[in-house]
Amino acid sequence: MEPKQDDVADRGKLVQLACGHMAAQAVAAGVRLGLVDLIGDSQRRAADLARECGADPQATTRLLRALAALELLVENRPGSFSLTPAGALLRTDRPDSLHSLVRMVTCPATMRSWDGLADSVRTGKTSFDAVFGTDFFSYLKENPELSAEFNAAMGQGTHATIADILSHYDFGGFATVVDVGGGDGTLLAAILRKHSSLRGILFDTPEGLGRAGESLGREGVEDRCALDAGDFFDSVPDGGDLYLLKNVVHDWDDGRATVILRNCRRAVPESGRVLLVEVVLPATVASSTGPINYLSDLDMLVNLGGRERTRADFEDLCRLAGLTLTRILPLPPPSPFSLIEAAPAG
Numbered sequence: 567m568e569p570k571q572d573d574v575a576d577r578g579k580l581v582q583l584a585c586g587h588m589a590a591q592a593v594a595a596g597v598r599l600g601l602v603d604l605i606g607d608s609q610r611r612a613a614d615l616a617r618e619c620g621a622d623p624q625a626t627t628r629l630l631r632a633l634a635a636l637e638l639l640v641e642n643r644p645g646s647f648s649l650t651p652a653g654a655l656l657r658t659d660r661p662d663s664l665h666s667l668v669r670m671v672t673c674p675a676t677m678r679s680w681d682g683l684a685d686s687v688r689t690g691k692t693s694f695d696a697v698f699g700t701d702f703f704s705y706l707k708e709n710p711e712l713s714a715e716f717n718a719a720m721g722q723g724t725h726a727t728i729a730d731i732l733s734h735y736d737f738g739g740f741a742t743v744v745d746v747g748g749g750d751g752t753l754l755a756a757i758l759r760k761h762s763s764l765r766g767i768l769f770d771t772p773e774g775l776g777r778a779g780e781s782l783g784r785e786g787v788e789d790r791c792a793l794d795a796g797d798f799f800d801s802v803p804d805g806g807d808l809y810l811l812k813n814v815v816h817d818w819d820d821g822r823a824t825v826i827l828r829n830c831r832r833a834v835p836e837s838g839r840v841l842l843v844e845v846v847l848p849a850t851v852a853s854s855t856g857p858i859n860y861l862s863d864l865d866m867l868v869n870l871g872g873r874e875r876t877r878a879d880f881e882d883l884c885r886l887a888g889l890t891l892t893r894i895l896p897l898p899p900p901s902p903f904s905l906i907e908a909a910p911a912g
């Protein structure tokens with residue numbers, strides 16, 4: 567019996583989904599071997615690229631062809647390649663590069679946790695801790711290179727959303743912004759640069775603050791921003807009237823997330839605000855937004871024990887922390903994020 571047309575398409579879709587990890591590793595290999603940077607603005611021969619990065623010529627050609635099939639390269643003539651605009655986003659010399667993000671999500675540590683997804687779903691527990699015998703952030707502390715890669719990856723992920731965040735929220739009405747779990751300071755530096763009378767406190771672990779000086783210096787705002795190392799489960803710095811948390815709450819389960827928000831509630835004055843930058847999942851799955859937010863949700867499950875949340879979930883979290891959710895401002899697509907503003911509950 568001839569397969570129906572729909573059936574053929576569905577089979578193709580399934581095979582493509584099952585091979586997704588191969589595509590991810592091909593992209594990562596292109597970055598790790600330095601091929602993307604070696605190609606740069608030029609059209610380069612595979613044999614020359616292989617020699618320059620010390621790789622096998624035939625295997626290099628095969629990788630480059632796979633990357634061309636993935637539309638990150640173009641094979642202009644047999645064995646000769648240039649970058650597409652998407653491929654060029656992996657160059658390490660671009661301020662909007664995504665190379666660290668690619669390296670981080672495909673690194674052995676995170677991949678091994680994903681191997682344990684079925685176990686995590688069975689138990690409801692993060693598989694990272696079972697595989698590595700410690701939690702994700704403690705592991706980063708013990709592995710400075712990976713920690714630096716993580717901070718860079720977060721900064722790169724944040725870079726793409728800065729313009730939207732700045733244009734959708736009036737930070738100028740505040741005196742001091744405390745960026746809680748602010749990592750390398752990419753977002754806070756951009757906010758301070760736009761609002762010259764604003765002061766900032768960048769709060770994170772000592773490892774999280776590792777590259778912060780560079781980011782603040784690059785934007786010329788280091789004299790208006792204090793660096794404060796600590797543990798947000800103990801307390802967050804006093805002195806702010808806006809407490810900003812981007813991609814922090816989704817790292818944690820409800821109990822831990824409530825502790826962080828309660829500490830923000832303790833520090834924020836009655837007239838102040840808490841602002842979360844997070845994905846807000848719709849009440850039912852909307853196919854138009856694609857799978858990335860749901861895959862991120864599973865990533866939180868296997869690596870950190872956190873979760874993505876719906877509006878109702880954020881309302882509950884805020885209430886438990888002594889806050890009232892005041893408004894949600896979705897950033898325009900393709901940004902997956904919303905700004906979730908909360909005020910001290912009366």
Ligand SMILES: C[S@@+](CC[C@H](N)C(=O)[O-])C[C@H]1O[C@@H](n2cnc3c(N)ncnc32)[C@H](O)[C@@H]1O
Nearest residue numbers: 720724747748749770771774796797798812813
């Ligand atoms: C997912 S990253 C988000 C970084 C940054 N806000 C961004 O969006 O690019 C979470 C941040 O929380 C920090 N963090 C984790 N545990 C922490 C703790 N106990 N106290 C303070 N910061 C912590 C990490 O170092 C990291 O910078």
